[in-house]
Amino acid sequence: MGNVDQDAPDRSATEAFKQVKAIPKGVHLGGSPQLTSLDLSSIETIGWQFELYNLPALRSLEGLRGLTRVEGDSMTIWGDSGFANLQGLEHLTTVKAQLRISGGISELRGLDNLTTVGPLYVGDTTNLRSLRGLDKLARIEGKSGFSTSTEIRNNAALTEIGSLNALTYIETALDISNNPKLTHLAGLHGLTSARYIYLKANPALTRLDGLDALAESTSSIYIAGNNALTTLEDLRALTRVNYDFTIAESSLTNLGMTALTSVGTFTVKDCAALPNLDGLEALRSVGLDLFIENNASLTRTDGLSHLTSVGTGYYLGHFNVRKNPALPECQPAAIVATLRANGYKGTVDISANGGAGTCN
Numbered sequence: 001m002g003n004v005d006q007d008a009p010d011r012s013a014t015e016a017f018k019q020v021k022a023i024p025k026g027v028h029l030g031g032s033p034q035l036t037s038l039d040l041s042s043i044e045t046i047g048w049q050f051e052l053y054n055l056p057a058l059r060s061l062e063g064l065r066g067l068t069r070v071e072g073d074s075m076t077i078w079g080d081s082g083f084a085n086l087q088g089l090e091h092l093t094t095v096k097a098q099l100r101i102s103g104g105i106s107e108l109r110g111l112d113n114l115t116t117v118g119p120l121y122v123g124d125t126t127n128l129r130s131l132r133g134l135d136k137l138a139r140i141e142g143k144s145g146f147s148t149s150t151e152i153r154n155n156a157a158l159t160e161i162g163s164l165n166a167l168t169y170i171e172t173a174l175d176i177s178n179n180p181k182l183t184h185l186a187g188l189h190g191l192t193s194a195r196y197i198y199l200k201a202n203p204a205l206t207r208l209d210g211l212d213a214l215a216e217s218t219s220s221i222y223i224a225g226n227n228a229l230t231t232l233e234d235l236r237a238l239t240r241v242n243y244d245f246t247i248a249e250s251s252l253t254n255l256g257m258t259a260l261t262s263v264g265t266f267t268v269k270d271c272a273a274l275p276n277l278d279g280l281e282a283l284r285s286v287g288l289d290l291f292i293e294n295n296a297s298l299t300r301t302d303g304l305s306h307l308t309s310v311g312t313g314y315y316l317g318h319f320n321v322r323k324n325p326a327l328p329e330c331q332p333a334a335i336v337a338t339l340r341a342n343g344y345k346g347t348v349d350i351s352a353n354g355g356a357g358t359c360n
Contacts, residue, residue, distance in 0.1 A: 023047060026072075030054050030079065032181040038063025049097070054079035061088030061110065073080035076100040076125075076346075086110030086133065096141070102123070104236040108133030109164075116141065119172045128155055131163040131187070142171040149196075155182075161210070162321040170194055173219070176199050185210030186358040193218065201225040219242045221263075224248035231280070232256055247271065255279035255303070258332045277303030286310045289318040292332070298324045301331040308342050317346035321353065331360035339348045 016185070021042055026049035029035070036057045043066055050070050052061075059082045067089060074097045076088070085107035095117045101108070116139045118182025122131065127132035131152075142148050150172045152161065158179045164187035173196035176185070182202045188210030196219040199205070204232040205226040213236045220243040231251050233256030243264040249253075250272045265288040268277070274295050280303040290310050292301065301321065319339065321332040333351050 012338055021045070021066075027049060031323075034055060040064055041066045043067055045069045045071065046075075050075040052077045052081065053103075055081040055083075058082045061086055064088050065091060065150040067092050069096070071096045074098045074100060075311065077105065078102040080104050081322045084127075089114075097098060114137065115139065118142070120152075122329055123151055123155060125155045127157055129157050129159055129250045131158075131161050133163065135163045136165060136166050138166050138168055140167065140170040140172055147254045149173040150177050151177075153177045153179065153185055154245060155179045158182055160187070164188060164210075165190065167191065173198065180204060185206075189213055192216070195219045197221045198222075199223045199226060203227050204357075205229055208232060212240075213237055215239050216257075217243075217245075224270075227251055230254065230273075235260075241266075249274075258282055261285065262287065265289045265291070266295075268295065269293045270295070271298070272296045274298055277298040280304055284308050285312075286317070287312045288315060290320065291318070292321045292324065295299070296324075299326045299328075301327065301335060304335050305338070307335060307339065310339055310344055311349045317344070318349070319344070319346060320349040323352045325352075325354040327353040328356065329353045329357060332357055 012020065019267055024041055024047040027046055028049065028125055029049045030051065030053035033056055036138050040063050045068065049072060061083055065088050070335060080103060084105065087110040090112055091109040092111065093115055095114065095146050098116050098119045099117045100121040104126055111133045113136060114134065115136050117137065118141055120140055140150050150170060151174060159181045159187045167188065168190040170191060175198040177198060177200040179202050182206055183204050184207050185211050186209050189212065192213050193216045194214060194232050197217060198224065206228045215237050216239060221241050224246065227250055228356040230251050233254060235257045237259055238257055239259045241263045245263045246267040248270040252268065252271045253273050253275065255277060258279055259282055261282050261286040262279060266286050269291060275297050276299065283304060288311065297329040310319050319336060329350050338347050348354065
């Protein structure tokens with residue numbers, strides 16, 4: 001048999017698969033107010049898609065206890081179902097497909113032996129408070145032709161992600177956004193390299209402590225709109241961001257990225273509380289452009305005093321320091337003088353900075 005595909009299934013629809021071990025195509029079960037149990041325990045592998053949705057009378061996934069592996073496109077659990085956790089999936093170790101979890105689920109228990117997934121989506125949940133159940137997850141892999149982003153977003157009750165502490169490898173981009181109760185990132189300590197990191201609109205997030213071992217982003221980092229975040233010192237191991245690094249945090253007072261040496265394009269903007277650029281003393285190279293803009297409290301830029309190059313090769317680069325009303329323009333001008341002495345030929349825009357201070 002190639003496919004279990006039932007909207008509004010009853011028990012007899014699943015009993016037909018009692019002796020089947022492999023489903024080459026997919027399992028789609030949803031939309032049934034009557035289904036109270038599954039009888040699919042013989043199934044060990046699903047070759048394409050696995051979808052469970054809107055099964056309000058289904059209290060348990062025990063009928064899937066034989067499942068060990070999902071390949072192909074996606075494994076999706078969403079909507080309003082009667083099961084509060086994923087117990088019954090304890091033998092599942094590998095989801096090569098994208099794993100998507102949303103809806104009213106309150107626990108991820110049942111995924112306790114899962115070690116590898118394709119892109120991961122945990123989002124749009126109402127009751128999920130933690131990622132407990134993903135404690136053995138070590139690898140998040142990309143999947144050609146499908147989403148290349150791992151997303152933890154729009155989770156109304158999520159307060160922590162500490163159960164990701166076994167995670168050491170992530171091939172996809174990482175998007176953690178719009179989680180109103182998330183306070184920290186502890187659980188990501190095993191990551192030393194990541195591709196794209198997107199942290200936005202987590203209003204209770206005060207620290208980036210789970211990223212304290214991160215040494216490199218092979219693509220970009222975007223940190224913005226986390227209104228309780230005051231410091232980036234947990235990024236103390238970060239040495240390089242290959243492309244864009246954007247920081248736009250209204251409460252940020254301390255950069256503290258003391259190991260950062262090179263960035264593609266570096267942007268610090270809309271940081272209303274940031275007084276200086278201290279913590280960037282190791283930064284030597286900005287490969288494309290530098291933008292320091294609209295930082296209301298910024299009075300000093302000498303944290304960039306060791307910067308020796310902006311732009312690279314045929315791309316001359318831009319050095320823009322604009323609309324920082326408390327910043328004396330002699331501060332960035334001194335940095336440009338050093339860059340010019342090192343051969344910088346790119347454009348410079350130092351304007352609308354109203355500070356009246358002096359420079360030594």
